[in-house]
Amino acid sequence: xxxxxxxxxxxxxxxxxxxxxxxxxxxxxxxxxxxxxxxxxxxxxxxxxxxxxxxxxxxxxxxxxxxxxxxxxxxxxxxxxxxxxxxxxxxxxxxxxxxxxxxxxxxxxxxxxxxxxxxxxxxxxxxxxxxxxxxxxxxxxxxxxxxxxxxxxxxxxxxxxxxxxxxxxxxxxxxxxxxxxxxxxxxxxxxxxxxxxxxxxxxxxxxxxxxxxxxxxxxxxxxxxxxxxxxxxxxxxxxxxxxxxxxxxxxxxxxxxxxxxxxxxxxxxxxxxxxxxxxxxxxxxxxxxxxx
Amino acid sequence: xxxxxxxxxxxxxxxxxxxxxxxxxxxxxxxxxxxxxxxxxxxxxxxxxxxxxxxxxxxxxxxxxxxxxxxxxxxxxxxxxxxxxxxxxxxxxxxxxxxxxxxxxxxxxxxxxxxxxxxxxxxxxxxxxxxxxxxxxxxxxxxxxxxxxxxxxxxxxxxxxxxxxxxxxxxxxxxxxxxxxxxxxxxxxxxxxxxxxxxxxxxxxxxxxxxxxxxxxxxxxxxxxxxxxxxxxxxxxxxxxxxxxxxxxxxxxxxxxxxxxxxxxxxxxxxxxxxxxxxxxx
Numbered sequence: 001x002x003x004x005x006x007x008x009x010x011x012x013x014x015x016x017x018x019x020x021x022x023x024x025x026x027x028x029x030x031x032x033x034x035x036x037x038x039x040x041x042x043x044x045x046x047x048x049x050x051x052x053x054x055x056x057x058x059x060x061x062x063x064x065x066x067x068x069x070x071x072x073x074x075x076x077x078x079x080x081x082x083x084x085x086x087x088x089x090x091x092x093x094x095x096x097x098x099x100x101x102x103x104x105x106x107x108x109x110x111x112x113x114x115x116x117x118x119x120x121x122x123x124x125x126x127x128x129x130x131x132x133x134x135x136x137x138x139x140x141x142x143x144x145x146x147x148x149x150x151x152x153x154x155x156x157x158x159x160x161x162x163x164x165x166x167x168x169x170x171x172x173x174x175x176x177x178x179x180x181x182x183x184x185x186x187x188x189x190x191x192x193x194x195x196x197x198x199x200x201x202x203x204x205x206x207x208x209x210x211x212x213x214x215x216x217x218x219x220x221x222x223x224x225x226x227x228x229x230x231x232x233x234x235x236x237x238x239x240x241x242x243x244x245x246x247x248x249x250x251x252x253x254x255x256x257x258x259x260x261x262x263x264x265x266x267x268x269x270x271x272x273x274x275x276x277x278x279x280x281x282x283x284x285x286x287x288x289x290x291x292x
Numbered sequence: 293x294x295x296x297x298x299x300x301x302x303x304x305x306x307x308x309x310x311x312x313x314x315x316x317x318x319x320x321x322x323x324x325x326x327x328x329x330x331x332x333x334x335x336x337x338x339x340x341x342x343x344x345x346x347x348x349x350x351x352x353x354x355x356x357x358x359x360x361x362x363x364x365x366x367x368x369x370x371x372x373x374x375x376x377x378x379x380x381x382x383x384x385x386x387x388x389x390x391x392x393x394x395x396x397x398x399x400x401x402x403x404x405x406x407x408x409x410x411x412x413x414x415x416x417x418x419x420x421x422x423x424x425x426x427x428x429x430x431x432x433x434x435x436x437x438x439x440x441x442x443x444x445x446x447x448x449x450x451x452x453x454x455x456x457x458x459x460x461x462x463x464x465x466x467x468x469x470x471x472x473x474x475x476x477x478x479x480x481x482x483x484x485x486x487x488x489x490x491x492x493x494x495x496x497x498x499x500x501x502x503x504x505x506x507x508x509x510x511x512x513x514x515x516x517x518x519x520x521x522x523x524x525x526x527x528x529x530x531x532x533x534x535x536x537x538x539x540x541x542x543x544x545x546x547x548x549x550x551x552x553x554x555x556x557x558x559x560x561x562x563x564x565x566x567x568x569x570x571x572x573x574x
Contacts, residue, residue, distance in 0.1 A: 105381065106381065173418075175414060175416055175418035176420060178376065178379070178412075178414060178418065179414065179418045179480070179483075180434075181376065181379070181403075182374065182376060182411065182484075183407060183411065183430065183434065183483070183484070183487050184403075184404045184405070184406075184407040184408035184434065184487065186404055186434075189434045193434070
């Protein structure tokens with residue numbers, strides 16, 4: 001007794017194959033639409049912005065005149081900001097991840113903390129801006145400084161770094177830890193000599209991707225009251241500063257048409273910065289990732 | 293009925309294993325010092341009673357094999373001997389495991405100290421993704437040895453001890469992951485020797501290896517027994533028969549029989565041991 005009838009199989013074959021093709025086309029369309037939008041955006045920005053992209057653009061400060069406007073203060077400000085965010089968020093993020101993965105007992109309380117960290121990653125950045133305004137700008141009297149903004153941005157990307165670091169630490173096989181403990185190593189020795197060297201590529205990749213999010217972020221800085229145009233470079237941790245997204249935001253909302261082109265040039269600079277950072281992340285991942 | 297009688301009889305034989313003058317001719321090893329003397333040891337994973345009233349007296353410079361079907365507690369027992377079993381958070385224990393006269397379950401016994409004396413080789417070769425040299429030097433380094441010359445000597449001595457020096461001496465700076473599985477396992481044995489342990493625990497060290505590599509590891513165990521006490525868990529009864537002096541048969545978390553290996557394999561006292569070694573189950 002056969003349950004599968006050959007003639008029925010052949011009859012259904014054609015419609016099955018047609019469905020297969022239709023769905024393939026639907027998914028291809030979805031991908032193409034996303035790609036197309038991206039290409040249009042890029043082409044527009046590049047065609048508008050390249051005219052303004054010259055050495056002067058990197059050497060000039062913000063200006064009322066489009067032809068004199070430049071990204072010097074904004075670019076340097078963004079880089080300085082990164083230099084604060086990177087160590088602060090890495091120290092706190094990796095430290096938290098190590099504690100949660102290696103030391104903390106797994107119980108309801110740590111589960112609760114874990115869940116909240118994941119949720120924090122989804123909190124809108126403007127909320128972090130309000131937090132930074134209350135704590136760093138007002139309570140700790142840091143003002144609208146590099147330090148206040150750096151701390152705020154560190155908090156913003158902290159959940160992402162914690163989660164990425166936890167995943168990297170968790171992916172180090174249990175057998176590796178056992179080998180180390182089995183020779184009488186302490187937990188600290190095992191972490192520094194076995195776990196972290198294996199987890200560092202994952203941790204760095206996550207951190208750099210989180211940093212590039214911070215570099216492109218505007219909303220928290222708007223709330224902190226960071227100025228959009230500055231005629232000087234920041235000269236210390238408590239100095240005022242501006243960043244690329246803030247500068248672009250300012251140019252884009254100006255009435256003169258030329259400023260739209262200046263904004264495009266600024267976007268190109270920001271995108272190049274982000275592409276460089278993401279490339280470093282990919283390079284680290286491919287070069288140093290350990291395989292077991 | 294005969295079976296049942298045998299079982300009850302055997303319980304007594306097991307209990308006699310703790311030091312007692314009336315051991316009879318079968319155990320003349322009383323002159324050897326005891327390394328691990330386990331008394332009424334119990335272990336639970338949560339509610340699961342994994343080891344029940346274990347009494348075993350393991351002597352120095354013996355190769356002691358622990359055999360039994362999957363899930364009988366043999367791996368758990370060997371991991372209790374260097375307290376690796378505590379890495380599972382829900383483990384509870386009671387009773388005593390005396391290592392050279394000191395109860396390792398005492399809160400004052402530091403696991404780091406215990407594991408320096410009692411090394412372990414694991415089921416799956418687990419070298420670090422570092423160079424062969426750094427793998428072997430790992431143990432000495434965590435114990436504070438920094439002198440390059442001393443480290444060089446330890447590395448060579450350990451690799452020679454694990455019978456792999458000639459195969460790797462020209463590529464000590466290459467990643468240990470480039471070696472074959474059998475070589476990796478001998479690197480792990482060398483890494484264990486580098487901390488100059490007193491006892492070596494081996495948890496099914498050949499189960500992931502091919503027959504030729506297995507043979508090499510077995511020969512190595514024979515060589516090592518002059519200087520170390522070795523406790524080896526194995527799935528493979530022929531292996532236990534080939535390399536061990538004493539064999540303990542575990543079943544359902546209990547020690548059914550513990551005796552000289554030739555006795556266990558020729559004239560087991562317990563029916564269950566006989567059933568197991570003759571391949572009727574397990």
